[in-house]
Amino acid sequence: MVTLADVARHAGVAAGTVSHVLSGKRSTSAATRERIQHGIEQLGYRPHAGARALASSRTDVLALMMPLRTGIHAPVLMEIATAVTTTARAHGYDVLLLTGEEGPEAIRRVDGSALADAFIVTDVGLDDPRLPSLKAAERPSVLIGRPADTSGLSCVDLDFEAAGARCVDHLAALGHRQIAVLGEPPAVCARGTGSAERTLRGLRTAAAAHGAGLLHRPTAAGHAAVAAMLTRVFEERPATTALVVRNEAAVEPLLTVLRRDGRAVPEDVSLFAVCAGQSAAQASAPLTSIGVPAQEMGRRAVERLVAQLGGQEPPGTVLLAPEVDDRGSTGPAPTAAPAR
Incomplete structure (x- = not known):
């Protein structure tokens, strides 16, 4: 495994200099940054995720709360999860999947231990018990669904x-x-x-x-x-x-x-x-x-969350307009319902 020290030797600089360039915490000459970048590319160096998180206070991980509850239709959940995962990767994020029934406790645990940068929450109730913890969390969140009171929240949902x-x-x-x-x-x-x-x-x-x-x-x-x-x-x-x-x-x-x-x-x-x-x-x-539109809701949720993490978008609600696909299973009402 290629280490930070290997990159430093390749670039002819101290290991601390490589660390400073990666974290951006100290200015370095353009020539030195170029040598270090060349070394990273030549050697195939990948910073350790934990070390990167400590240096930047970011994990590049999104927590997807998807409780597997009674009555939930699994194919829809899988569409959402697939869309969230693929869109997150396109923006440089991995996804931490939380499927348990911990509710508010899971939010406090992830928020307090900095396991993820933000939350995506599914299966939202009108009076969802997770909302106070989400509002109190240091990390932003987007709900796929709408509670009764959406003030201060970011939501994506079909209307x-x-x-x-x-x-x-x-x-x-x-x-x-x-x-x-x-x-x-x-x-x-x-x-x-x-x-x-x-x-x-x-x-x-x-x-x-x-x-x-x-x-x-x-x-x-x-x-x-x-x-x-x-x-x-x-x-x-x-x-x-x-x-x-x-x-x-x-x-x-x-x-x-x-x-x-x-x-x-x-x-x-x-x-x-x-x-x-x-x-x-x-x-x-x-x-x-x-x-x-499970896939579109998952994609929109990630895009809104990434925008929030970048300070580009305030909380708010996006409602997707319903569209009727007529496949011929509806027709004129019969003059009288058939007796059976």
């Missing part, structure tokens, strides 16, 4: 409220007046996750504006749970002609149950999903959807 409204607008324009929502798993709803609450708010507001009935039911994953919930929905609202799916794990079980029950899509019932675009596009029957 889920607008997404919910666009679902209903789309279906109402096709004549649907009874809409049921198969929502996130009960555990996600119980946590008060911001994306779930905001989507439901948008759905309800738009339904009221269109004079449409809206039935929301949290739905667990799995064929049996989806079948039971679908039966319950049609028992409670027999005139239901459209379903909004806000639960990616329920997509395939729902399509299977509808086929089993002889309900044609979209002739008997229209389907509209709010989920990762890939999940909707690759379903056994492709679904009209508003995609959750």
Whole structure:
């Protein structure tokens, strides 16, 4: 392994001079800096990360808080993690992944031990218990998601409220007046996750504006749970002609149950999903959807964080506009919901 002393011998200077050039803490002649830089390139020297952090008070590491909680859809998390990692590397940062349930304690631990320069936080609740620790931390942060109070915070998110409204607008324009929502798993709803609450708010507001009935039911994953919930929905609202799916794990079980029950899509019932675009596009029957732009959110979060670390951008919220991808799973409302 090439050492700092090897570079010093190659450049014909003292080891301390090489250290000063690397840290930038002391001025050195241009000729000396050039010899040292040439030695670094010729020998392939890489400063030790720990030593570099001590010299600069920077680690070049971003902490990604991604708790693996019940009801979370793993493919979306992986898209976010991939986007964060690749974008961070493009800016010269590595990523420290925190997947546990430590919450505020993890923030205090990383902040106090200087393990990372900044935080990216996912699965944000409306009243997230991590927020006081993030605001008190010495290091900046960006949330992928929005709490109820965003003051003093930097957030990147899909405009889920607008997404919910666009679902209903789309279906109402096709004549649907009874809409049921198969929502996130009960555990996600119980946590008060911001994306779930905001989507439901948008759905309800738009339904009221269109004079449409809206039935929301949290739905667990799995064929049996989806079948039971679908039966319950049609028992409670027999005139239901459209379903909004806000639960990616329920997509395939729902399509299977509808086929089993002889309900044609979209002739008997229209389907509209709010989920990762890939999940909707690759379903056994492709679904009209508003995609959750996980990769763009991850990329934007890193870019905002890098700008903050460089003193170039104050905290604030970036909302990504929802876009409808029509894949033919929605159609005009039937004159009467088919009896089964």
